[in-house]
Amino acid sequence: MHRITAAVAPPSPDGRGKDAEFAASVTEVLDHFFASRDGELSRLGDVYVNAVRELRSFVLRGGKRIRPTFAWLGWLGAGGDETGSQADSVLRACAAWEFIQACALIHDDVMDASCTRRGEPSVHTRFADVHRRASWRNDPAKFGESVAILLGDLALCWADDLFHEAGLRSDQVARATHVWSAMRTELIGGQLLDVVGEASADESMETAIRIDRYKTAAYTVEQPLHFGAALAGADPRQIRAFRAFGRDIGVAFQLRDDLLGVFGDPAVTGKPVGDDLRQGKRTVLLAVALRTADAENPSAAGLLRDKIGTELSDNDIADLREAVHELGAADDIEARIDVLRQGAFSALDAAPIDPGIRDRLHGMAWSATRRSL
Amino acid sequence: MHRITAAVAPPSPDGRGKDAEFAASVTEVLDHFFASRDGELSRLGDVYVNAVRELRSFVLRGGKRIRPTFAWLGWLGAGGDETGSQADSVLRACAAWEFIQACALIHDDVMDASCTRRGEPSVHTRFADVHRRASWRNDPAKFGESVAILLGDLALCWADDLFHEAGLRSDQVARATHVWSAMRTELIGGQLLDVVGEASADESMETAIRIDRYKTAAYTVEQPLHFGAALAGADPRQIRAFRAFGRDIGVAFQLRDDLLGVFGDPAVTGKPVGDDLRQGKRTVLLAVALRTADAENPSAAGLLRDKIGTELSDNDIADLREAVHELGAADDIEARIDVLRQGAFSALDAAPIDPGIRDRLHGMAWSATRRSL
Numbered sequence: 228m229h230r231i232t233a234a235v236a237p238p239s240p241d242g243r244g245k246d247a248e249f250a251a252s253v254t255e256v257l258d259h260f261f262a263s264r265d266g267e268l269s270r271l272g273d274v275y276v277n278a279v280r281e282l283r284s285f286v287l288r289g290g291k292r293i294r295p296t297f298a299w300l301g302w303l304g305a306g307g308d309e310t311g312s313q314a315d316s317v318l319r320a321c322a323a324w325e326f327i328q329a330c331a332l333i334h335d336d337v338m339d340a341s342c343t344r345r346g347e348p349s350v351h352t353r354f355a356d357v358h359r360r361a362s363w364r365n366d367p368a369k370f371g372e373s374v375a376i377l378l379g380d381l382a383l384c385w386a387d388d389l390f391h392e393a394g395l396r397s398d399q400v401a402r403a404t405h406v407w408s409a410m411r412t413e414l415i416g417g418q419l420l421d422v423v424g425e426a427s428a429d430e431s432m433e434t435a436i437r438i439d440r441y442k443t444a445a446y447t448v449e450q451p452l453h454f455g456a457a458l459a460g461a462d463p464r465q466i467r468a469f470r471a472f473g474r475d476i477g478v479a480f481q482l483r484d485d486l487l488g489v490f491g492d493p494a495v496t497g498k499p500v501g502d503d504l505r506q507g508k509r510t511v512l513l514a515v516a517l518r519t520a521d522a523e524n525p526s527a528a529g530l531l532r533d534k535i536g537t538e539l540s541d542n543d544i545a546d547l548r549e550a551v552h553e554l555g556a557a558d559d560i561e562a563r564i565d566v567l568r569q570g571a572f573s574a575l576d577a578a579p580i581d582p583g584i585r586d587r588l589h590g591m592a593w594s595a596t597r598r599s600l
Numbered sequence: 601m602h603r604i605t606a607a608v609a610p611p612s613p614d615g616r617g618k619d620a621e622f623a624a625s626v627t628e629v630l631d632h633f634f635a636s637r638d639g640e641l642s643r644l645g646d647v648y649v650n651a652v653r654e655l656r657s658f659v660l661r662g663g664k665r666i667r668p669t670f671a672w673l674g675w676l677g678a679g680g681d682e683t684g685s686q687a688d689s690v691l692r693a694c695a696a697w698e699f700i701q702a703c704a705l706i707h708d709d710v711m712d713a714s715c716t717r718r719g720e721p722s723v724h725t726r727f728a729d730v731h732r733r734a735s736w737r738n739d740p741a742k743f744g745e746s747v748a749i750l751l752g753d754l755a756l757c758w759a760d761d762l763f764h765e766a767g768l769r770s771d772q773v774a775r776a777t778h779v780w781s782a783m784r785t786e787l788i789g790g791q792l793l794d795v796v797g798e799a800s801a802d803e804s805m806e807t808a809i810r811i812d813r814y815k816t817a818a819y820t821v822e823q824p825l826h827f828g829a830a831l832a833g834a835d836p837r838q839i840r841a842f843r844a845f846g847r848d849i850g851v852a853f854q855l856r857d858d859l860l861g862v863f864g865d866p867a868v869t870g871k872p873v874g875d876d877l878r879q880g881k882r883t884v885l886l887a888v889a890l891r892t893a894d895a896e897n898p899s900a901a902g903l904l905r906d907k908i909g910t911e912l913s914d915n916d917i918a919d920l921r922e923a924v925h926e927l928g929a930a931d932d933i934e935a936r937i938d939v940l941r942q943g944a945f946s947a948l949d950a951a952p953i954d955p956g957i958r959d960r961l962h963g964m965a966w967s968a969t970r971r972s973l
Binding site: 264267268271272274275278330334337338340358361363364365369370372373374376377379380381383384385387388391392397404408409411412413415416417418419420422423425426427428437441507536 | 765786791
């Protein structure tokens with residue numbers, strides 16, 4: 228009980244400092260990786276060099292390195308030694324997750340026709356602009372999408388290259404390969420469920436939960452932790468604890484993201500206001516709202532079904548936010564997040580995991596799932 | 601001299617029989633690989649299972665297995681033993697190239713908005729139809745493209761999985777990984793040059809040759825041969841010979857494809873008549889035609905520049921074919937193909953490569969580059 232109480236306190240400044248330091252090391256590894264490809268790209272000419280420069284800046288400016296950090300903490304938590312001879316190789320393997328993430332975001336933005344990402348024009352938008360400025364032939368949007376598809380493909384290939392060139396021992400590769408391969412198959416499956424759910428306007432809670440689980444949760448926390456733990460040769464109890472913790476925190480993280488997608492401040496999310504509503508994302512938040520509306524408030528149900536996933540004015544967005552809020556859906560999701568976080572901490576705290584690392588995981592979990600004020 | 605003469609004779613029936621047998625083994629490996637993913641896919645539900653069924657049928661009905669075959673011949677030619685204990689692992693690693701090819705074709709068809717592939721609806725077209733039949737929300741075409749992007753991504757990941765799960769020895773993986781990784785970076789680069797060349801209506805011979813080299817030539821013959829040879833632990837002379845042969849035959853193969861793209865019979869190519877002309881592909885054939893037209897026939901040059909890459913009627917196609925032919929561009933390309941083939945055979949014949957395999961390579965090279973009557 229003591230631990231659970233401690234866990235909901237904000238993370239220690241020490242843990243945050245270490246996380247920032249680690250994120251900087253990941254960026255450095257990625258930068259070196261890009262440099263290692265210079266010769267190969269130059270042989271194909273400036274067109275390729277310049278396009279990959281955009282990929283580089285996208286990857287290097289990318290966020291909090293949350294997946295590499297979880298992988299690293301999985302390794303440390305299961306006995307990895309950050310001053311040992313294996314640390315550099317493990318760091319590189321962890322950094323490889325950022326290339327998976329780059330592909331996922333770049334292709335996702337093409338599929339969702341999202342114009343912005345991390346508060347800047349998305350990759351396909353950038354290349355559509357290049358086409359427009361040069362007054363090239365045919366459709367600028369189609370051109371932008373094509374280049375983005377190819378750069379996403381490249382990121383996916385480079386994820387593998389970085390993993391396999393990391394300098395890991397063959398027993399480490401053998402243990403981690405299964406996690407790596409399952410992660411990619413499940414991530415793509417989760418995205419597919421998302422695309423199909425949106426097109427078919429699937430309202431089921433089951434679909435929404437499954438999308439959360441596979442598109443984000445598994446891939447953001449559970450699998451990175453497992454990957455790192457596998458590199459360290461973790462025992463089954465440690466792996467089970469990491470997976471249970473990761474599953475719950477991952478889903479909680481996605482639920483937080485669902486709330487931000489509807490109620491978030493564009494200055495914080497880097498996305499337009501109410502973006503998920505415009506797009507018709509099939510979130511658990513929406514499934515909860517619809518279920519309550521069907522039971523209690525048919526006119527709210529009608530509003531949600533008529534409007535969500537269409538062109539929305541700012542007034543429409545405000546009405547929809549109000550309706551979702553009044554149906555109690557946001558409170559329901561907050562309560563789910565709390566339950567998941569508590570479950571996650573219990574799983575972690577019961578397992579033989581390095582206590583310092585456990586604290587850092589508490590901190591990470593906390594900052595990924597707390598209300599942003 | 602004797603050998604070169606022999607080489608331009610049609611391939612032996614024996615070699616063709618072995619190639620067909622090998623292609624069937626590749627299909628079997630791919631089928632097993634799909635089966636190995638059943639459990640994983642089922643966990644995500646029927647939507648994923650059904651989508652991957654389309655990928656499976658696309659991959660299994662796929663063509664002549666030309667890349668796996670070159671890889672296999674590279675291995676045998678450098679001393680691999682097809683009755684030895686390594687043969688199954690090498691076969692699996694060779695089959696992995698078909699997943700790269702699946703991704704390349706599926707994503708290419710999205711980028712080119714091609715409706716057909718191998719005489720059937722392309723993957724994105726198929727899923728647009730699913731959307732249309734179900735009367736789902738939003739744009740069917742966009743939905744089809746999204747699913748095709750994801751299935752292409754999956755094929756790219758599975759290429760790696762199959763390579764790394766093939767059961768190769770670690771020294772083999774170490775030698776082949778560099779070829780595998782360079783192949784993917786260069787293939788994506790070649791496709792990028794193609795997309796940019798088309799948009800910018802780049803007329804230079806240099807660009808056209810570079811696209812041929814990287815988008816098709818290297819990836820179809822040179823790199824598969826090198827990959828197979830690396831698995832066998834080939835010596836540098838063998839690798840140099842395979843690469844020289846592969847480079848020339850690969851470019852010759854692409855030049856043949858350029859001719860088919862303009863003059864080919866849709867029943868043979870599986871593509872609409874004059875498809876490259878409609879699409880404005882920047883081929884060497886077109887670069888030659890434009891260069892000659894600029895020097896000798898300004899009205900033909902005007903016709904080519906006005907029409908290529910626009911909506912074309914059947915009469916326009918006939919006029920353009922006539923113009924390209926009268927400018928001597930087709931003959932020029934035929935002559936280049938002959939020179940490349942002779943160079944390729946000389947390189948191969950001078951190197952210490954198993955004579956039986958050399959004959960099969962002659963046969964492969966011949967059928968990939970000869971006039972189809």
